[in-house]
Structure formats: structure tokens, C-alpha cells
Amino acid sequence: MTQTMDRICRRGNLPLRILIATLVGLAVLFIGIPLAALLLRVPPALLLASLQDPVVLDALSLSLVTAGISTIIVIGFGTPIAYINARCQYPGKKIIDTITDLPVVLPPAVAGLALLMAFGHRGLVGQYLDLLGIEIAFTTIAVIMAQVFVASPFYIRQARTSFAGVSRVYEHAARTLGAGPLRTFFSITVPLAITGILSGAVMTFARALGEFGATIMFAGNLQGKTQTMPLAIYGALQGDMDASLALAVILVVISFAVIIVIKTLTEKEEADT
Amino acid sequence: MIDICVKKALRDFVLDVDIRVPENETLVLLGENGAGKSTILNLVAGLMTPDSGHIRIGTATFVDTAARTCIPVELRGTGYVFQDYALFPHMTVYENIAYGLRMQDVPRETIASRVRELAGPLGLLEVMYENVKYISGGQCQRVALLRALAVQPKILLLDEPFSALDVRTQGQMRQELKAILECAKIPSILVTHDLRDAIALGDQICLMEKGEVVLSGDVETILQEGKHPFIDRFYSREVT
Incomplete structure (x- = not known):
């Protein structure tokens, strides 16, 4: 009886169900078709051949190294900010929160221009660095700075949420058992927040790897020095389309890997709790 | 000797107590939820600081606002069993019990033998390497106590x-805790809203209400009818 009623009710919802299925199908096709078009244009032989191309190799190695360094830098300064903002109340907390979140909504081109105005040849800070013989703009350091600037909120936001989710009572228990604040942090808080911390770090790495706007403004497009993968895709588009496509496919693969890592981490955390 | 004489402004009232308990006795802080009992534990442990006053345990002064002394939490040497035990969920039973010893940089072999020595009599050896998420409520309580x-x-x-245990386990655990406290020969403070805990374990009992001690004494003194409605309610419940 209940099953029959279920079927009747479901039949009544049929138009709605068709509408939802159509919308979902369209959304999947909208994202799927361009990706498929890209992958179909790059047969494995072409991908392997492109890996011999110095433009592709330089861009790939530069991107991996700079995104890796940027992620480490973001974890280094982002972790204390995330923890303090998750745990403490202090004057100006909202301002710090807003400033650290700002790069998410700031157009990357604006970020690049701002970095140039600050650390460029005649920039606010750059003019003094110039006197000391330190040049930042249009160097590999500028690539890293641009990546750190745009990618840091992805880590800080995620880590802050994860730290806030760790009950203080565990930290209190550790303190009463003789652990100082730092040992408590590393032996209790970090392990309990590790899933979020890792997800944030992976997202930051992916965002740094895909950085384009701020990098081209602040670091330029010099092969082997500042030309990361997205810049090489853009550069090669005018000449060597194959290199451009190969790099794009590599980035698609990395993006897939990032999503899978994050999904696995999240599922693991849900299973644990 | 437990000597607690503190004042602390809380959200709804001012905690104002002056409690002294002789060497190695168990002090029970009894009262309804929100009477300020747990705050006293937090003040003793150093998780909160008093606005004024002092806390002395044995020969150690944990805090004395007049002398501007305040020992940090990790150096006080208190053993705190939290309400929901606060066992570290990413660790095994062994790692939980060993945590404090690890923080004191005790050699690994000494930790292993000490943990086994403690866990054996309470029947925890067979769950020693289980994650604490997968053990029973009674076992959690034992792990928290041993930690x-x-x-x-x-x-x-x-x-x-x-409070997290079912009624049958509660009775058994009271007896177990009483034996452990007698064996450990250290002073203890137990916070409860259940008069049965106070009767079973308390040498000295302080009944608290809105941050103040309204009745104190040993079990016999406390149990006299007509002294306070909280105690009388217990009697009427017993009759029904």
C-alpha cells in the first residue's frame, strides 16, 4: 500500500523531476564539453612529445616549484593567523579577517598592479629595495609573491574553520597534563584539524598553480624565469598551439587530482566522526 | 591541605568562596548546574584566573593575586578529569594515558611500564591499542582517570x-573511584549535582548556590534534614 502511494506521489512529481534532471544535465554538459574538447585535441602521443618541448618543460618545472614554495610560505604565516583568528578576540580582528580574505574577491589584475605599485621599481617599498640593490618585480620572487597574495586566503579560511572546529577542552586537557601552548598546538590542535589544513594547503597549491593575472602584471612572461604554465598557455596560443594544449591538459589533470584529494580527505573526516 | 579563597565575577553572579580542607581529603562541590562549581576546578587548574584571592594546594601556591603569583597551567601538576572526559580522539587508550608522561619527557620504557602498571588493575590492557572512540563509557571514564x-x-x-554513565555503571564506578582515591593518597575536588556522589566520596562537602558556599561540612552534617531545600529534595525523592 505504502509503495503504491509512493509511486503515485512520485508520478505527480514527474514534470518537476524532468526539469531538475534537464538542468543537472545541462550543467554537467556545460562543464564537461569544453574539458572533453580539450582532452580530445591532445592524443597521448602529442602530450608525450610536448613534454620534450623546452617551453612546456620550463613552464611545468617553474610552476611546480613556485606553487610549492608559495604553499609552504602561506602555511608558515597563515597558520598562526588562522589559529589566532579562530581562538582569540582582539581589537582589529575584523580588519585582519577582512584583509586576509580580500584577495579572494580582488581581481588578480588589480592584485598584480597593487604588488607592482608596492614592490615595483618605483613602488612604495620597491624604491628603497632598489637602493639596496634588491629587485623584485619581473623575477621569480615576484611570481611567488603574486601566488602567495592571491592564494593565501584559500588556506587561511579553511585552516581557521578547522581550528575553530577543534573543541578547546582537548587543548585544556593537554595543558593540565603538562603540555605548553606550542606542544599542545602541535600534538593536539594540528592533528585534530589536519584534514582542513591539508585541504586548504591543496587548494592553495592549485590556486597558485593556476595564477595568471597578478603574475603577468607583476612578474611578466619570461620563459624559465617567470613564465608559469598559465602564462605559457597564453604565450604559446599565438604560435605553438600544441604546447598550449599540452599544458592545458596537464593543468586539467592536476585540477582533477586536487579535487579527488580534497574529496578523499573530506570523506575520511566524515567517516572518522 | 586545600586552601581556596577566591573572588571572580562571572556573567550572572560573583563567585566568592573561602574553602579549606585538611590533607589528602576529598572535597565535594555540590549544587545545581551553573552554581560556579566547575569554575572553581578551572581556577585550581589554571584554566581561569581569579579576580582576587589565592589557591594553595599542599605547600604549593598556584595563584595569589596579592603576591602577583600565578603558576602556568602546565606547571601546576593537577590531574583533571573533564565532564565528558576529553579523551584525545586521535589517540589510542595507551597514547592517552601516556600523554602527560610524554610531555614530562619521561623515557619511553618507563612510560610503557607505568601505563601497564596503571591500566592492568582496571582491565584496560586488552583495549590498550584501541582508539578511544571505540571503547565503552565506563572504559572512557577509567582512561580519563588514569590519564x-x-x-x-x-x-x-x-x-x-x-554523569555520562548509566545508573548501574555509576554505582560501580563510585566504588572504584573511592578505592582509587584512597590508594592515591592525594587531595581531590569532585564537582557533582548528585548527592549520592557526595555521600559516597566526600570527606568534606560544600553545597554551592550562585557562586557561594551555602552549606558545608562532612557527610553527616550535610545530610541533616531541614538545613537546605537541595538536601530535602533528595529525601523526598528517596521516599517516592
Whole structure:
């Protein structure tokens, strides 16, 4: 009886169900078709051949190294900010929160221009660095700075949420058992927040790897020095389309890997709790 | 000797107590939820600081606002059994009990033998390498107690240690805890809203209401009818 009623009710919802299925199908096709078009244009032989191309190799190695360094830098300064903002109340907390979140909504081109105005040849800070013989703009350091600037909120936001989710009572228990604040942090808080911390770090790495706007403004497009993968895709588009496509496919693969890592981490955390 | 004389402004009232308990006795702080009992434990442990006053345990002064002394939490040497035990969920039973000893940089072999020595009599050896998420409520309580006792604390603090257990386990655990406290020979403070805990374990009992001690004494003194409605309610419940 209940099953029959279920079927009747479901039949009544049929138009709605068709509408939802159509919308979902369209959304999947909208994202799927361009990706498929890209992958179909790059047969494995072409991908392997492109890996011999110095433009592709330089861009790939530069991107991996700079995104890796940027992620480490973001974890280094982002972790204390995330923890303090998750745990403490202090004057100006909202301002710090807003400033650290700002790069998410700031157009990357604006970020690049701002970095140039600050650390460029005649920039606010750059003019003094110039006197000391330190040049930042249009160097590999500028690539890293641009990546750190745009990618840091992805880590800080995620880590802050994860730290806030760790009950203080565990930290209190550790303190009463003789652990100082730092040992408590590393032996209790970090392990309990590790899933979020890792997800944030992976997202930051992916965002740094895909950085384009701020990098081209602040670091330029010099092969082997500042030309990361997205810049090489853009550069090669005018000449060597194959290199451009190969790099794009590599980035698609990395993006897939990032999503899978994050999904696995999240599922693991849900299973644990 | 437990000597607690503190004032602390809380959200709804001012906690104002002056409690002294002789050497190695168990002090029970009794009262309804929100009377300020757990705050006293937090003040003793150093998780909160008093606005004024002092806390002395044995020969150690934990805090004395007049002398501007305040020992940090990790150096006080208190064993705290939290209300929901606060067992570290990413660790095994062994790692939980060993945590305090690890923080004191005790050699690994000494930790292993000490943990086994403690866990054996309470029947925890077979779950030693289980994650604490997969053990029973009674076992959680034992792990929390052993974790606190492993560091050989100057004082044991117990916050509603039986509230998460079913009634049958509660009775058994009261007896177990009484035996452990007698054996450990350290002062302890137990916070509870259940008069049965106070009767079973308390040498000195302080009934608290809105941050103040309204009735204090040993079990016999406290149990006299007509002294306070909280105690009388217990009698009427017993009759029904």
C-alpha cells in the first residue's frame, strides 16, 4: 500500500523531476564539453612529445616549484593567523579577517598592479629595495609573491574553520597534563584539524598553480624565469598551439587530482566522526 | 591541605568562596548546574584566573593575586578529569594515558611500564591499542582517570565524573573511584549535582548556590534534614 502511494506521489512529481534532471544535465554538459574538447585535441602521443618541448618543460618545472614554495610560505604565516583568528578576540580582528580574505574577491589584475605599485621599481617599498640593490618585480620572487597574495586566503579560511572546529577542552586537557601552548598546538590542535589544513594547503597549491593575472602584471612572461604554465598557455596560443594544449591538459589533470584529494580527505573526516 | 579563597565575577553572579580542607581529603562541590562549581576546578587548574584571592594546594601556591603569583597551567601538576572526559580522539587508550608522561619527557620504557602498571588493575590492557572512540563509557571514564593520575598530580580534579554513565555503571564506578582515591593518597575536588556522589566520596562537602558556599561540612552534617531545600529534595525523592 505504502509503495503504491509512493509511486503515485512520485508520478505527480514527474514534470518537476524532468526539469531538475534537464538542468543537472545541462550543467554537467556545460562543464564537461569544453574539458572533453580539450582532452580530445591532445592524443597521448602529442602530450608525450610536448613534454620534450623546452617551453612546456620550463613552464611545468617553474610552476611546480613556485606553487610549492608559495604553499609552504602561506602555511608558515597563515597558520598562526588562522589559529589566532579562530581562538582569540582582539581589537582589529575584523580588519585582519577582512584583509586576509580580500584577495579572494580582488581581481588578480588589480592584485598584480597593487604588488607592482608596492614592490615595483618605483613602488612604495620597491624604491628603497632598489637602493639596496634588491629587485623584485619581473623575477621569480615576484611570481611567488603574486601566488602567495592571491592564494593565501584559500588556506587561511579553511585552516581557521578547522581550528575553530577543534573543541578547546582537548587543548585544556593537554595543558593540565603538562603540555605548553606550542606542544599542545602541535600534538593536539594540528592533528585534530589536519584534514582542513591539508585541504586548504591543496587548494592553495592549485590556486597558485593556476595564477595568471597578478603574475603577468607583476612578474611578466619570461620563459624559465617567470613564465608559469598559465602564462605559457597564453604565450604559446599565438604560435605553438600544441604546447598550449599540452599544458592545458596537464593543468586539467592536476585540477582533477586536487579535487579527488580534497574529496578523499573530506570523506575520511566524515567517516572518522 | 586545600586552601581556596577566591573572588571572580562571572556573567550572572560573583563567585566568592573561602574553602579549606585538611590533607589528602576529598572535597565535594555540590549544587545545581551553573552554581560556579566547575569554575572553581578551572581556577585550581589554571584554566581561569581569579579576580582576587589565592589557591594553595599542599605547600604549593598556584595563584595569589596579592603576591602577583600565578603558576602556568602546565606547571601546576593537577590531574583533571573533564565532564565528558576529553579523551584525545586521535589517540589510542595507551597514547592517552601516556600523554602527560610524554610531555614530562619521561623515557619511553618507563612510560610503557607505568601505563601497564596503571591500566592492568582496571582491565584496560586488552583495549590498550584501541582508539578511544571505540571503547565503552565506563572504559572512557577509567582512561580519563588514569590519564590524570599517570602524571602523579598534586591534586585530582573531577568534574561530574559519572554523569555520562548509566545508573548501574555509576554505582560501580563510585566504588572504584573511592578505592582509587584512597590508594592515591592525594587531595581531590569532585564537582557533582548528585548527592549520592557526595555521600559516597566526600570527606568534606560544600553545597554551592550562585557562586557561594551555602552549606558545608562532612557527610553527616550535610545530610541533616531541614538545613537546605537541595538536601530535602533528595529525601523526598528517596521516599517516592
